[in-house]
Amino acid sequence: MWLLLTSSALIAALMLANAPARAAETITWLMSDFPPVGELIDGKPGNGMADQVVRYLVSRWPQAEHRFLYANPNRVWSQLASGQHACFANALRTPEREKLAYFRNAYLLPPPQLIVRPAVLAALPVNARGEADLAALLRVPQLRGLVVEKRSYGPAIDALLGDAASAPGLKRVAPGNYGRNILTMLALNRADYTIELDFVMTHAILQSPELASLKSVPLAGGPGLLVGGIACPRTAWGREAIRHLDRLLASPEGAAVLSQAQMRWISKDATQRYGAAMKEFFRQLETPQVQEYRR
Structure with a gap:
């Protein structure tokens, strides 16, 4: 009996040793070559607003394999709608888009x-x-x-x-x-x-x-400030991905990265007009936005 158990254990150990390693999480970052929002430099994110946010997230998610795909809006939303393992780092929030993606707020932008x-x-x-x-x-x-x-x-x-x-x-x-x-x-x-x-x-x-x-x-009717952020597909994978990104950003350090990435590009006039609202917006981003991902 002891020999039988030992043999079984040995076989199981050999099978485990020869099994392929579990693949690391892979996430494709959908990027825009649209300065100063996104900037393509040597095939990688440059110094744009969304670029800085993505670099911060990549540095704090070393367990995942991060890929970058530069795409126009048609391709971005086609990828998200089809449930690809991809997230978009600079998406404006709209009711139509929220049917396709989970969002993590990251930006508060002056009206167009x-x-x-x-x-x-x-x-x-x-x-x-x-x-x-x-x-x-x-x-x-x-x-x-x-x-x-x-x-x-x-x-x-x-x-x-x-x-x-x-x-x-x-x-x-x-x-x-x-x-x-x-x-x-x-x-x-x-x-x-x-x-x-x-x-x-x-x-x-x-x-x-x-x-x-x-x-x-200026446009009549006051279109108001625009809320933007990171979008991942409205799937089980997308929900887990956006929850993880939320945890990586939900801290004073994470909120500061978001604020600095945006505010360096905002004009003095817009800062004077909307600065107080933007400051409060980024203060709220210091804490997890878990209520966003329950549905």
Whole structure:
């Protein structure tokens, strides 16, 4: 009997020794080449806002194998909708997207603005405060609008852009780089207007001073601050991944990384206007956001 037990134990030990090692968790980070949000340098994340957040998370999750895939919005949301083991580090939150993904808040961004060529300023429908009426503008066929397909500009704006029948002059493009060339297209008179975040505009002008001729016009209706964060697919894998990312970020150190990654790009005007709200937002991110992942 003892020999039988010893032989069985020996066989089990040999089988365990020869068994393949359990594969490490693999996560694909869906990234955007869209400075200053994301910046592609030598095939890896550079110095953009989302890049810094991803580098922090990668450094604190050494057990996983981290891969990087640069993709446009169409591919990003196709990957998440199909349940791929991937997460997107700079996703704006919208009701439609929350049907596809779990979110961990990470950013609070100033409202987007209308960017126009100076020559069309006089033709813009504006209210008494000089704010552009986007709904009315979209109905003007002579004015050529340009936006990125599947990119979110915030729930209120997305709702207006989604009605293609009411926007005869609007064109949607699906570039691989999130539309970083759209501002240049405006400067070259290939379009009349687009919608963009102020810090993206500021960064673009630093890189290409000729873009300073473009004008920023606030949008009527106050689209408000935009909440963005990390999105993982709404699957069992995605729920566990977002819970783990939440634990990695839920500390004063993690919240400080998020704040610093964003605030270095926010303009002085936006900081003065929204700084208090942003400070409170990042303070709340010091604690776990577990209520987000119960469904």
